[in-house]
Amino acid sequence: MKKTAFILVLCIGLLLAWAAKDFPAWGDPQSPASSSPVASHFIANTGVDTEVPNMVTAVLADYRGFDTMFETVVVFIAGLAVFSILRGGPKSRTRDREFVVDFEPDLIVTNTVRLIVPVIQIFAFYVLAHGHVSPGGGFQGGVTMGASFILIALSWDLKTALARFPIERCFTVAALGIVIYAGIGLLSLFLGGEFLDYAHLAKIFPVSPEMARYHAMLGVEIGVGFTVTAIMFALYASLSTDGRMRDGL
Amino acid sequence: MGLELFNTLILCLLVVVAVLSLWVRDLVVAAVVFAIYSFLMCLLWAEMGAVDVAFTEATVGAGVSTVVLIATVFNLKRKAKD
Numbered sequence: 636m637k638k639t640a641f642i643l644v645l646c647i648g649l650l651l652a653w654a655a656k657d658f659p660a661w662g663d664p665q666s667p668a669s670s671s672p673v674a675s676h677f678i679a680n681t682g683v684d685t686e687v688p689n690m691v692t693a694v695l696a697d698y699r700g701f702d703t704m705f706e707t708v709v710v711f712i713a714g715l716a717v718f719s720i721l722r723g724g725p726k727s728r729t730r731d732r733e734f735v736v737d738f739e740p741d742l743i744v745t746n747t748v749r750l751i752v753p754v755i756q757i758f759a760f761y762v763l764a765h766g767h768v769s770p771g772g773g774f775q776g777g778v779t780m781g782a783s784f785i786l787i788a789l790s791w792d793l794k795t796a797l798a799r800f801p802i803e804r805c806f807t808v809a810a811l812g813i814v815i816y817a818g819i820g821l822l823s824l825f826l827g828g829e830f831l832d833y834a835h836l837a838k839i840f841p842v843s844p845e846m847a848r849y850h851a852m853l854g855v856e857i858g859v860g861f862t863v864t865a866i867m868f869a870l871y872a873s874l875s876t877d878g879r880m881r882d883g884l
Numbered sequence: 885m886g887l888e889l890f891n892t893l894i895l896c897l898l899v900v901v902a903v904l905s906l907w908v909r910d911l912v913v914a915a916v917v918f919a920i921y922s923f924l925m926c927l928l929w930a931e932m933g934a935v936d937v938a939f940t941e942a943t944v945g946a947g948v949s950t951v952v953l954i955a956t957v958f959n960l961k962r963k964a965k966d
Contacts, residue, residue: 661891661932691936762939770935778943785951867948875955 685848687767695772696852700831703855704816707773707862711809714866714873718802721878740791748790755783763860767849773856777863784868793872793881802880805869812861819854890931898924909963915953922946 659666668674677694687693695703763776788796820831828835833851834844842850872880901924905917922945929938 689936770939772936775936775939775943778940778948782943782947782951785948789951870952871948871955874952875958877959 684845685852686845687849687852689767689769691770692766692772692852692856696855697831697833697848700820700833700855703859704813704820704831707813707816707859710866711813711862714809714869715806717870718806718873718878721873723878740795744790748786752783752786755786756780759783759860759864763856764853766856767852773859774863776856777860778867780860780864781867781871784864785871788868788871788875793876796868797872797880800865800868802869802872805865805872809862809865809869812858812863812865815858815861816855819851819858823851887931891928894924894928894931898928911957911960911963912954915950915957918953919946919950922949 659668663669677690677698681687681690681693685693685697687697759776759779761776762771762779763773766772766776784796784800787799819833819836823832823835824830826835826838833848835847836851837844837847840847840850898921901917901921905914905921908914908917922941926938926941926946929935929941
């Protein structure tokens with residue numbers, strides 16, 4: 636059985652390798668991705684339409700905003716699903732784990748983490764807020780922020796981290812992120828535009844339509860950051876404790 | 885030339901690491917090997933100029949997903965059966 640599977644995998648691998656020779660060469664200017672009119676439209680018009688230097692963020696949060704909104708919803712649903720599946724499992728499982736957790740948090744580790752967690756969180760805010768200008772944005776900033784809470788849970792214990800960010804608040808914050816995103820979209824709908832057409836926000840804010848799109852992208856990224864931060868931590872908390880929310884790693 | 889050598893080296897390492905992650909029996913080691921895979925991918929994305937993707941790969945792939953995988957492995961049997 637194992638041999639059959641190996642031969643099958645080898646055949647599929649060879650098939651894929653054979654198909655890969657039809658791909659365009661690296662950096663080929665004639666490749667379909669580079670020569671499509673959509674790509675050149677974005678390259679030519681992003682700066683004019685939105686004044687955002689980082690084209691990737693503009694495409695992600697503005698031109699393709701509907702897609703990113705539902706990506707955020709997917710993250711939220713994934714976190715909710717992991718939480719509810721693990722929470723709903725049989726509670727009385729006594730599983731002998733191969734590793735016994737030291738009860739006392741280590742002095743050197745906790746003090747190092749005490750020093751670097753604020754730096755990580757400030758960096759996360761920078762990545763989030765600076766996502767238009769430099770690489771970064773809501774997803775990366777949110778994951779970095781969530782990682783700082785995971786670091787607290789790893790170096791002390793899950794109880795310490797949950798005291799700072801309770802699991803109920805995780806899901807409230809995650810839902811709030813989606814509400815922020817959809818709220819900005821709906822606001823532009825009520826102002827006479829289409830859903831997520833941020834240029835119409837210029838009617839109520841004292842900015843040009845281009846800068847309205849610029850700032851609305853920041854708002855949207857903050858919404859994404861909220862959701863991703865909370866869900867990353869909730870995922871860790873659920874998975875490391877098998878849904879019991881106590882005595883983690 | 886230098887860049888081509890760099891790419892070739894990383895792509896060869898990627899294949900080695902991908903096979904290694906399936907080959908090792910210890911699931912914690914497999915999770916760490918996955919983190920190495922993510923870091924190599926991150927280098928490759930950054931070299932191709934896709935810095936946003938590289939950033940996401942570094943944070944999600946190498947950072948949080950490794951922690952989540954290890955957290956899960958600790959609640960399972962650590963050694964794979966076959």
